[in-house]
Amino acid sequence: MDGGAAASPALFPLHRCKTIHLVRHAQGIHNVEGDKNYKAYMNPHYFDAHLTQLGWHQVDNLRNHVHSSGLINKIDLVIASPLMRTLQTAVGVFGGEGYRDKADVLPLMVANAGDCNRAAISSLNAPPIVAVELCREHLGVHPCDRRRSVSEYQFLFPAVDFSLIDSDEDILWKANVRETKEELAARGLKFMNWYAFLTIKKP
Template sequence: DDQFDASLTPTGWKQVVERGKQIRQSGLFDKVDLVVVSPMTRTLQTAAGVFGGGDVYHDDSSEPLIMVNGVGKTPYPGGTISSHGSPPFVANELCREHIGTSRADHRRDISVYKAQFPGVDFSLTKDNEDVLWRPDVSETNDEIHQRIKEFLQWLLSREEKEIAVVSHCGFL
C-alpha cells in the first residue's frame, strides 16, 4: 500500500538534501539543541536527512545511526545516516499531522521505527501500535487544537533553547 505511512519520494529526498545544505551553510545547524519529529516515516526521513550527521557512519558504538539503509519505498541515496555531530532527536506523537481516515495518516508500529531510526528517542510514544488513527473517524478540529496546545506546552517545558520541529504542513 503506497499510501500507508508514505515515505519520501525522489523529489522529496532532493529537497531534504538541499534544505540540509542550506541549514548548515546558514549556521543554524550548529545552534540546534534538539530535533523534535513527528513519528511518521516521511518526517523521520526528513529530520534524519536535514539534521543527521551525514552519509558516513563513524565506527563508534556509542553513536547509533539516525537512519539505517533502505528505509521507505525510495531509500536515501546515501544509504545510512550517521548521528555523528548531530543534535539529539526525539519523536513526539503530539506533533503528528491532522489525523484523518487516509492510510497516509496511519503510522507504523514504533518497534519498526526503532529498528529503522535507532538514533531517535521514541520514549514519549506510549503505544507501539497507532491508537490515534481510525479508519472511519477523522480527528476533529477541537481535538487537533487540544493536541497543538499540549505540544506547545511540552515544547515550552523543555530546557533546550533552540529546538527544530519536523512536522507536517497540516499541523504547523
C-alpha cells in the same frame, strides 16, 4: 505602529529566549496524487507515506542551507512526528554525514529506510532527535497519516528517541473517524504547552 514611538523592551533578554524553527516534511508519495485528487489520500498504498525523489532533493537543499549558514550549530533539539516522511526529513536535514559501520555510534537511519534508496545516516555530531505523538498530522481515515509500530521505527531509525511514545502500535489513528479541526487545534495547543514546560525545566 507609530514610527516615532520608542520600542518597548522585550519581556525576556534575547539570550534567555529559545528560537523555534518549524519545518514541514518534504514531498511524500501521497502528496503527488493527493494534490490532484483529494480522494487519493484514501489509497491504502500510501500507508505511512515515505518521501519521493523530489522530497529527498528538498531535504538535501535544506540540509545544505542549515549547514552552510551555521544554523546546525545552534540546534539543541529536533522534535519530529513519528511518521516515515517526517522522520526521513528530520534525519536527512539535521543528521550527520554518511554512516560508517565501524563508527562507535548508532545510525539515525539505516540504509534504504522506507524504500528511500539512500545510504545510512550517522548520528555523529547531530543534535538529538525525539519523536513526539502530539505533533502528528491530522489523525484518522487517511492511511498516509497512520504510523507503523514503534518497534519497526526503532529498527529503521536506531538513534532517534522514541521513549516518549507510550504505545507500540498506533492507537490514535482511527479507520472511520477523522479528527475534527477543534480536536486538532487542542492537540496542537497541548504540544506547545508540553514544549514550553520542557524548555522551562532545562537550565
